[in-house]
Amino acid sequence: MRAANPPTRRDRIRTQVMAVIALTVVWNLLWGAFTWANLFSGILVSAAVVIFFPLPPVEFDGRVRPLGLLNFALRFIADLVAASVQVAVLAFRFGHRPTSAIVAVPLRIRSDLNMTLVAEAVSLIPGSLIVEADHETTTLYIHMLGVEDEEHLERLREHVLRLEDRLARALGSDEELRRCGIDPSERKERRS
Template sequence: MTARPNSRVRDRLIAVGALTAMWMLLWGVFSWATFLSGLIVCAVVIAAFPLPPVTFAGRPRPVNLVRFTVKFFTDLVQASAHLAWTAFRFRYEAHSAVIAVRLTVRSDLNLTLCGEAVSLIPGSLIVDTDRDAGVLYIHVFDVNDRQAVEQYRREVHALEARIVRAIGSDAELKQITNEKGQP
């Protein structure tokens, strides 16, 4: 599916705006000179190194976005508490593992969003991805047996389902529903 010319121009303008804002934040100076130099540098970067368009076929669902956000922050707090508890336990030997999780929806956007969400939660980090197969390779802290590994895989799939329910397309939502057996 190719992007329409109007949406492609809009996407590039948004990218230039975001990069210019980042430029100004990095310089720490909010002046016309910084703004104009940021615009020029960002426009040159966008023109010289064009990225392939990221298609977004989904639509935001506000209720599910709130559900995702609340669960995500709950996961952040729980994972942080677990890491702190593990750090202060005497004579406890935490084991880690690198596990492969095949995502249900194999779009680049879903792969990226799931990878970012997983990496933001303390105790887990994306170490590699297989874009073609839709697989995330995740370093997970404190998994002691096969059951803990499978539980973590289920958690990643649940995270993916929440992301798709929050912003996915109807076709992606159908994929999640068919895979999990629930809406």
Template sequence: MTSDRTTPTTPTPPANPPLTRKARRRNRIVAVTGLTSVWVLLWGTLSWANVISGLVLSVVLLAVFPLPPVTFAGRIRPLPLARFWVRFLRDLVVASAQIAWLAVRFGQPPLSAIIAVPLRVNTDLNLTLTAEALSLVPGSLIIEADRATGTLYVHIIGVRSREEVERFRQGVLDLEGRIVAAIGSPEELSRVTQPHPAGPPEPAHLEGAPR
């Protein structure tokens, strides 16, 4: 005797559910704001012409070259965002003065180093914003970004010891913390406020140092 009853199956939800209209609109606003900010920073002058041209260029880029949707799970916090900009402008001025001094001073050429900095929040948005902020400050340049591990490989100039290299590495983590505090989600914010995992850092390669 056979039974005609079958066990009902529950449909499996898609792995990547489609974004709602509100989420898509918010992501577009974030993308346009980020691209416009980068455009103004590249010009180095805050003016209505640069802001308007950046907005137009951002809209055209997103329309002509649509990117895969990047989920923005955080929220914009005005006070931490203002703190980020104040500290970024300060670092920009200080680094410019230091590079100018290295260019005119006498003596041995400055040492440089390539260091690996694993970020604590491994998302495309955080990786991109941290890399852009580092590259805009004179004296540091991103040579590779490992998306799988969330690691930035940074070339820096003007270091004299491994202690200074480690201070720069910590400075990158502090920069990441300011970015996450400004626009990150509560879960991302908890990651950057916790102590960094213990363990010896990856050694840096000092270029020009005596063997």
């Protein structure tokens, strides 16, 4: 596997090809039908977008693990429903003023892409909201709603770290897995 080094020409081209594929899919979905005409016009339009509005390459040095991804998605939906109900209940508890807290959660994963994905997942779940993110130390500052006491706060912090574990299992590199305290080789054995 590759180490995190400055993006090479190959990385650039790979990012651009991925962008063209993704944009073509969106173009076809927008037209609502998958035809040859849509496919070619989509490739043309997305190539133009990628060439005229270039973005820095996205570093991705992990591996995609389908089972981990499925687990991450299912747990995310479960969290989403549970948290939505919790916040809704808080909203209807008249005469009760919810206290909240800003919590610093130092993440163990390092790549920008994975950090973004954790931040997105945390934000999408009602009850937690990213206030600041420190790119250098990969620390997320999260505002949590309905925190009752110190112990509850620690539980919520654990919750975010477990979400990070699941993401590392879904998309992380071997190094990131090790940082999360998961042995990559042991993981493979357990799955087989």
